[in-house]
Amino acid sequence: MIIYKEISKLNKKFRLLNEEKILLGTDGSVTNILEILFEDICKVETINQKIVDNTNYREVILKVNDIPLVYAISKTPFKNIEEENLREEIKKDLLSADIPIGKIIRKYNLETRREIKSIGIAEVDERLKTLLKTNYNQLPKRTYNIIYKNKILMEITEIFAIRGKL
Incomplete structure (x- = not known):
């Protein structure tokens, strides 16, 4: 997939904000981009979380200044983290604290x-x-994998609700 071409096609149909294009296409930390755009710390509010078959499923809202900006679902198969200490530390952070994935990495x-x-x-x-405090019926969305040591560390789907909030 050629990212800029996909975003260009989507833009023709949906008229994306430049900030949405950046969030959709980044291969870096969304948390960092949100902090830059909104000039404050990004916090996570966990909506739901469970472990099934040694895979963590987490549903969250990313917020800056208590403004809900991103709905995200992550799937973390712990078996793909070979180092036992690291696996347990990441598991602890995901389960016990509202820490953005970019900050865990x-x-x-x-x-x-x-x-x-x-x-x-x-x-x-x-x-x-209701969760995103938006009236929009359609919002930009992406799904991506975070790869660590050639294995999928996490699969993440994000829906961006920054329209009207910048």
């Missing part, structure tokens, strides 16, 4: 890369509208 100085799997538009239901 930075905390443990992990050399990772992001592979974007898909970019599109999400239909936003009433539950998400």
Whole structure:
């Protein structure tokens, strides 16, 4: 997938904000971009979390200045983290604290890369509208993998609700 071409096609249909294009196409930390755009610390509010078959499923809202900006679902198969100490530390951070994934990666100085799997538009239901405090029926969405030591560390889907909040 050629990212800028996918974003260009999506822009023709949806008229993306420049900030949305950046968030959709970045292969870096979304947390960092949100902190730069909104000039304050990004916090996580966990909506739901469970471990099934040694895989952590986490549903969160990323907020800056208590403004909900991103809805995200992450899937972390712990078996893909070979180092036992690191696996337990990451598991502890995911389960016990509302820490953004970008900050967990930075905390443990992990050399990772992001592979974007898909970019599109999400239909936003009433539950998400309430969580994101938005009236938009459609919002930009992407799914990507975070790769660590050639294995999928996490799969993340994000829906961006920055329209009207900048």
